[in-house]
Amino acid sequence: MAFVIDHDPCDESPRLGSMVLDPTPESVSRARRWFRKLIAPYNPACSVDDCVLLISELVTNAILYGQSDEEWVVRVEWSRKGSSLRVEVHNPGFPASVRLRRPDADDAHGRGLLLVDSIAASWSSGPSRFGGTVVSFELADAWPRCRPA
Structure with missing residues (x-):
């Protein structure tokens, strides 16, 4: 696994960090920890x-459905x-296969x-710039709005 820490939340660059994980079940707990x-x-x-809960769910899906x-x-x-935190999870799966389900109570x-x-606050899915699929979400009000210097 590789990871990167980038910039202050109010820097010009909005990127904060990233991880590259193997498509194994152990990577779900690594993603949460890291x-x-x-x-x-x-x-x-x-x-x-x-x-962390949402990352765990999306990394699990990426591992299960990446191809x-x-x-x-x-x-x-x-x-x-x-002022939002945006998280993206990329895998080589098919973007059209991402869908919101309404499982029955007894579905595992x-x-x-x-x-x-x-x-x-919002989520989306579509083609990844790496090829395959990206599923992303945003959590609102992660930081105060940054003001220009």
Whole structure:
């Protein structure tokens, strides 16, 4: 796994950090641990617990539904978007296969995007700039609005 810490939340660059994970079940707990550690210096006002839960769900989905004939990775990136925290999870799966489900009470799976939809201020999915799929979410009011110098 590789990770990067970038800039102050009010710097010109909105990028805050990223992780590259192997598509294995162990990477879900690594993503939770490392995100907590890497976001801490920015002291976001939004719920880090909520963010970690949503990252966990999206990394799990990326691992389960990513598809490639070659070796591949799951990429997690987070950035500032205005006063919101934006998180993107990239995998080599098919963008059209991402959909919000309404599972029955006795279904064991299918609640990941439902959690994202209920907790995040917004979420979206589509083609990734790395190829494959990106699913992203935003948590509102992570920082005060940055003012130009």
